[in-house]
Ligand SMILES: NC(=O)C1=CN([C@@H]2O[C@H](COP(=O)(O)OP(=O)(O)OC[C@H]3O[C@@H](n4cnc5c(N)ncnc54)[C@H](OP(=O)(O)O)[C@@H]3O)[C@@H](O)[C@H]2O)C=CC1
């Protein structure tokens with residue numbers, strides 16, 4: 581078994597109904613993990629489960645709104661029941677409402693924070709009870725380069741993702757001694773339903789490419805390898821880190 585093999589590992593991936601989370605769920609299953617896929621839309625989840633099973637993998641759907649009170653405990657309990665254990669949590673579910681700072685409402689701020697940061701924390705807290713007790717766990721938080729540098733994508737979103745990055749560091753400080761490593765991935769633009777409208781505007785795409793040394797928009801497959809790595813034994817001594825998967829964007833000075 582190679583150090584990147586996830587055979588025998590049980591994983592929860594949130595936001596796995598489409599976009600990045602769907603690619604991560606399929607990828608972790610291909611690497612050997614049994615996966616619980618979480619989102620609100622059951623039909624999306626069934627499609628992902630069928631795709632994983634068609635590849636010979638094991639998956640179970642958990643339809644849930646992770647921002648609901650008590651959802652984290654329920655999702656983790658359902659995954660433990662369905663998979664018989666838990667080793668990996670990928671906090672991927674996230675959303676954005678792109679507004680200038682003058683225009684952001686309290687309700688919009690709360691919606692973004694509730695999903696991107698609060699839900700990720702309480703799912704981590706619920707999963708870590710099992711992970712710390714068994715002295716093994718991998719938590720991978722999907723942040724954004726918006727949490728590292730200032731983007732035009734909105735202050736609430738950027739603050740939520742910066743919060744995810746700092747939450748990653750503090751949870752790593754508390755839980756690494758139990759063999760529970762907590763890391764984050766910070767993507768730049770990838771073509772998904774979340775960014776479809778933006779990336780259908782060729783002028784906007786050209787602006788993105790001008791800030792991207794690699795010269796291309798990310799493909800969701802570019803995120804699968806780094807997520808498998810951080811979920812695997814190969815990352816046994818890595819905790820609290822954020823890996824920018826951004827084509828070099830976050831280091832582009834001038
Ligand atoms: N695409 C990009 O360019 C980038 C994305 N990211 C981050 O990557 C992550 C995934 O983004 P992306 O794949 O583009 O987003 P999508 O909007 O394409 O997919 C989001 C997924 O999350 C699920 N979801 C949304 N709200 C909830 C909820 N309340 N409870 C449970 N599941 C929910 C959606 O399913 P449903 O609606 O059925 O619940 C869907 O499966 C996010 O955290 C995003 O911030 C970061 C940088 C760049």
Ligand SMILES: C[C@H](O)[C@@H]1OC(=O)[C@H](O)[C@@H]1O
Pocket residue numbers: 675676678724725726733737767768769774775778
């Ligand atoms: C790179 C950002 O995270 C990107 O910006 C957006 O507008 C989308 O919300 C993506 O998350």
